Amino acid sequence: MNGQIRILIADDHPLLTTGLKMTLEQWDEFLVVGVASNGLQAVELCEKTKPHIVIMDMQMPRMSGREAIEQIKSNIPGVRILAFTTFDDADTVSGAIAAGCDGFLLKVIAPEKLRASLNSIAGGINVYDEDAMSRLRQSMRKKSDIDFSGRELTVLRYVCEGMTNAEIADKMGLRSGTVKNMISLLLSKTNCVSRSQLARYATENHLIS
Amino acid sequence: MNGQIRILIADDHPLLTTGLKMTLEQWDEFLVVGVASNGLQAVELCEKTKPHIVIMDMQMPRMSGREAIEQIKSNIPGVRILAFTTFDDADTVSGAIAAGCDGFLLKVIAPEKLRASLNSIAGGINVYDEDAMSRLRQSMRKKSDIDFSGRELTVLRYVCEGMTNAEIADKMGLRSGTVKNMISLLLSKTNCVSRSQLARYATENHLIS
DNA sequence: AAAGAAAAGTGCCGAAGGTCATTCCATTCG
DNA sequence: CGAATGGAATGACCTTCGGCACTTTTCTTT
Incomplete structure (x- = not known):
């Protein structure tokens, strides 16, 4: 990837977005091109700022992260989207994956891991939190506890x-x-x-x- | 992660395994602790060598990659397994994911990306090839093309x-x-x-x- | 006013599902 | 060795339900 990785942040927690923005910009490979505080705004800003990656919270007002992901993915298929949330329950995970996110990470992640993950996503590799993934697997299988001959x-x-x-x-x-x-x-x-x-x-x- | 990341390679292509081993060992954080040429041997070597990560081919003689993953995961739950294959058809991908792999990458991957991915896997983040993931999503959704009121x-x-x-x-x-x-x-x-x-x-x- | 979709009615026959009783078989126990 | 136990397959009876074909009515759309 030549040049910087353009990043759009979509999250309704101001404290988190400023912290995230500052953290990312201390690394030269990233450029934060915008910050949206709800899903609708995320879709709009995505059109304007042409980011490579959107860091998207799942719980947001106006339009849920899931809807926003679907909108953005259908509008601009090339954009990579990282679902970035506090919770890793099966519904949130499967919702994000079904919507088409290219990554799923929890907000408690260590900064250096986030950096590596963003680089992976930009490079065409999807990254998912381990626990979230195993929870998704479980819900996918939902195996019956009855034995059948x-x-x-x-x-x-x-x-x-x-x-x-x-x-x-x-x-x-x-x-x-x-x-x-x-x-x-x-x-x-x-x-x-x-x-x-x-x-x-x-x-x-x-x-x- | 303190110390080196112990890696077991399981692949029936000798040329690839030697190339992979040499590539990995040029980076200090990795230590290749064994090379298996079929699924059965992979399970055995996994018991002996206690790797952190197993790089597993899906198409192998004696025991398929899928079976090997299931065996290893049930024997030693802590081991992380990267499915590493030539093909990214939906069956191979969903088979690997259902078996419980923690990553899915194609063998055409650039060495530096493999390095970053292995570090992510060791750090508790699952990595999946983008195309493979989207193919899996498609097969998961299998949406009806009929409209219902x-x-x-x-x-x-x-x-x-x-x-x-x-x-x-x-x-x-x-x-x-x-x-x-x-x-x-x-x-x-x-x-x-x-x-x-x-x-x-x-x-x-x-x-x- | 005409057209068309949704809702409703009717009759028919085969299929579904419950229950009970029976037979055949293999295993086990006295 | 004979008896007993239990699962699998079977058969019969009966009531209800399912699915088809057709017609009719009501409401909306244009």
């Missing part, structure tokens, strides 16, 4: 395909009555009331290939 | 809850016949054959809260 898993898959009991029975070399009973068992095991809910359960818990 | 989305949610047509009608202030018609419409719109498949469709495409 191989046959039960097969039935679940076929149910998700929308097959009838007779079709499932045919596929598995069973009688439709047997499949019916197996599904009754699955319904009570999973606390579901119908095969539709069962299909959702199986899908949500990644029980299907 | 507010009412249709409501019906979809209720179907996923396992509610009957009568119950849905009651909740929405409609008649069950109307709900039937709406669901028939939804089935044909989504190319589904039954409400079970519809429930899976809605769940898979994140159409429910």
Whole structure:
């Protein structure tokens, strides 16, 4: 990367933004080109100041960080966005990632690590806080705590395909009555009331290939 | 991090491993403590050499990178693992992330970026290649390209809850016949054959809260 | 006023789901 | 060795629900 890395800060905490600005500007590779105090302003300033990286708080008035990220990413796809927050709960993390951020770091980060991370982001490498990432992984997997036999898993898959009991029975070399009973068992095991809910359960818990 | 960062290399390409080893050892902060040429050996060497970071190829004989990551992570949770591959297709990326890697980089990376990334990983920050990450995001979202009205989305949610047509009608202030018609419409719109498949469709495409 | 979407009604038949009883099988226990 | 236990597969019965096809009505849009 030739020249300085242009940075836009978007955060509604004045004390933090001034501290962050001063910290960044003590390093020659960074140039803070603007400071926004809410999401809407962040989108506007992004158009004007053409930053390489936006450091974006997730909890902001007027427009949430998530919406702001989506706006900016669709307006100017090349901009890199670092979600920079106080909290690392699964919702915040997955929201930021789904919105399209290129990094997720907590505000408690040591300055030198922030510096390295910003350089990585500018260089095309996404950086994420370790705990936040593991929390995201957990929420992605959301594995069921119920054990299913191989046959039960097969039935679940076929149910998700929308097959009838007779079709499932045919596929598995069973009688439709047997499949019916197996599904009754699955319904009570999973606390579901119908095969539709069962299909959702199986899908949500990644029980299907 | 005090002292050197201990690194274990796991890759079945001898030319790459020697090049990687020599590259890393020209920097004082790294110490290559072992080189494994397949997944099984990686797991074993990890027990013996107690590395801080494992640089792991995903395509390896004996045991895939994915299995090796899972093994190592469950044996020694503290070890940080960088998935280091030639390909960035969605399957490889999501496989590595689901297995629990702490970084995902392509082998074409510039040496200096690899150095910075390894330092980030050692410092508790996960690093991922930008393209790989965006590909993962795409596959995560798998957004439906069909437009649904507010009412249709409501019906979809209720179907996923396992509610009957009568119950849905009651909740929405409609008649069950109307709900039937709406669901028939939804089935044909989504190319589904039954409400079970519809429930899976809605769940898979994140159409429910 | 015409067109079109959303809502509602009707009838039909097969599928779904609950319950109970039975058979076949393997394992285990006395 | 025979008996007992328990899981898996099966069958039958019955009520409700699901999904289709068609028509009708109401409301909005233009």
